[in-house]
Amino acid sequence: xxxxxxxxxxxxxxxxxxxxxxxxxxxxxxxxxxxxxxxxxxxxxxxxxxxxxxxxxxxxxxxxxxxxxxxxxxxxxxxxxxxxxxxxxxxxxxxxxxxxxxxxxxxxxxxxxxxxxxxxxxxxxxxxxxxxxxxxxxxxxxxxxxxxxxxxxx
Numbered sequence: 084x085x086x087x088x089x090x091x092x093x094x095x096x097x098x099x100x101x102x103x104x105x106x107x108x109x110x111x112x113x114x115x116x117x118x119x120x121x122x123x124x125x126x127x128x129x130x131x132x133x134x135x136x137x138x139x140x141x142x143x144x145x146x147x148x149x150x151x152x153x154x155x156x157x158x159x160x161x162x163x164x165x166x167x168x169x170x171x172x173x174x175x176x177x178x179x180x181x182x183x184x185x186x187x188x189x190x191x192x193x194x195x196x197x198x199x200x201x202x203x204x205x206x207x208x209x210x211x212x213x214x215x216x217x218x219x220x221x222x223x224x225x226x227x228x229x230x231x232x233x234x235x236x237x
Contacts, residue, residue, distance in 0.1 A: 115144035129200025137211025
């Protein structure tokens with residue numbers, strides 16, 4: 084492995100098109116951001132596409148999201164609507180970030196050690212962790228945006 088999943092995720096999150104596409108996939112289609120970023124990382128690290136691994140990544144991310152991150156996200160959004168709860172919102176946001184990092188570390192462990200290889204198709208990996216995109220044009224467009232954003236320059 085050349086780069087940890089966490090470091091990769093933080094660097095990609097700073098790219099506005101990636102952040103926007105990930106948040107739309109999360110908020111409109113229920114796709115965990117961590118699963119999407121893991122798919123991009125697997126492609127960048129040259130991991131050959133593996134449908135079974137993609138399903139395990141998605142299942143683990145879904146479970147962690149529903150148990151830990153979605154409740155925190157709901158509380159943070161509620162706190163954001165009350166002017167007097169700014170500090171509470173900030174602390175919930177910090178807890179949410181700790182949870183995101185923990186999930187990404189767990190996903191990195193789940194996928195195991197990666198052999199050094201040339202980058203593979205980001206779109207293929209993305210379709211493995213967002214399988215309903217095959218029947219939804221909007222999701223396909225978001226996945227294409229993500230794949231294009233991480234594609235090496237031609």
